[in-house]
Amino acid sequence: xxxxxxxxxxxxxxxxxxxxxxxxxxxxxxxxxxxxxxxxxxxxxxxxxxxxxxxxxxxxxxxxxxxxxxxxxxxxxxxxxxxxxxxxxxxxxxxxxxxxxxxxxxxxxxxxxx
Amino acid sequence: xxxxxxxxxxxxxxxxxxxxxxxxxxxxxxxxxxxxxxxxxxxxxxxxxxxxxxxxxxxxxxxxxxxxxxxxxxxxxxxxxxxxxxxxxxxxxxxxxxxxxxxxxxxxxxxxx
Numbered sequence: 133x134x135x136x137x138x139x140x141x142x143x144x145x146x147x148x149x150x151x152x153x154x155x156x157x158x159x160x161x162x163x164x165x166x167x168x169x170x171x172x173x174x175x176x177x178x179x180x181x182x183x184x185x186x187x188x189x190x191x192x193x194x195x196x197x198x199x200x201x202x203x204x205x206x207x208x209x210x211x212x213x214x215x216x217x218x219x220x221x222x223x224x225x226x227x228x229x230x231x232x233x234x235x236x237x238x239x240x241x242x243x244x245x246x
Numbered sequence: 247x248x249x250x251x252x253x254x255x256x257x258x259x260x261x262x263x264x265x266x267x268x269x270x271x272x273x274x275x276x277x278x279x280x281x282x283x284x285x286x287x288x289x290x291x292x293x294x295x296x297x298x299x300x301x302x303x304x305x306x307x308x309x310x311x312x313x314x315x316x317x318x319x320x321x322x323x324x325x326x327x328x329x330x331x332x333x334x335x336x337x338x339x340x341x342x343x344x345x346x347x348x349x350x351x352x353x354x355x356x357x358x359x
Contacts, residue, residue, distance in 0.1 A: 167349075173351055174250075174350050174351045174352050175290070177346055191348075224289075236289075239287070239289050
């Protein structure tokens with residue numbers, strides 16, 4: 133049971149570099165989410181998707197882009213990384229909308245921007 | 247707009263003692279409320295959720311939470327702490343038809359032998 137898989141798990145970038153985080157889920161879930169976790173601030177929603185080909189902005193979308201070309205994959209991109217984007221990033225998926233459904237989380241991707 | 251406040255970023259309890267984690271929310275509509283747990287180096291897992299049925303909700307690993315509308319609270323309790331309960335706990339709220347959960351800042355629980 134793979135569930136939600138994130139790659140890479142660790143990455144160090146220099147300011148201005150770009151990168152893509154990949155999230156893959158094997159549960160046939162419609163909804164997928166990208167959160168960032170910072171100490172004392174809980175998890176904040178970056179972008180989310182309610183189905184293949186759709187994306188929407190969350191609470192803190194600036195500096196990030198996403199794509200959902202395939203139902204099982206949700207990509208998070210940083211075009212020009214900044215130190216403020218140093219964080220732990222979590223992908224999650226759910227069968228139902230977050231309002232009633234359980235979210236299944238990946239193990240996280242730790243990003244450091246120097 | 248919805249928001250969640252967790253009182254206390256760190257809680258230390260002795261093994262066998264009561265665990266009480268506090269969560270207060272603000273919401274303009276009847277909310278859906280959740281508690282998630284995060285063990286070290288892992289993603290979050292659902293402990294329990296309130297979706298307007300019984301006000302006392304039982305979850306996994308002996309945890310339960312009570313929804314109190316008058317106090318806008320959804321505190322998490324466990325009668326007897328176990329070493330394996332050491333983790334970070336997050337309260338979350340979702341309003342109406344939205345697809346978004348709003349998380350509190352988290353409470354890290356340390357269990358002393």
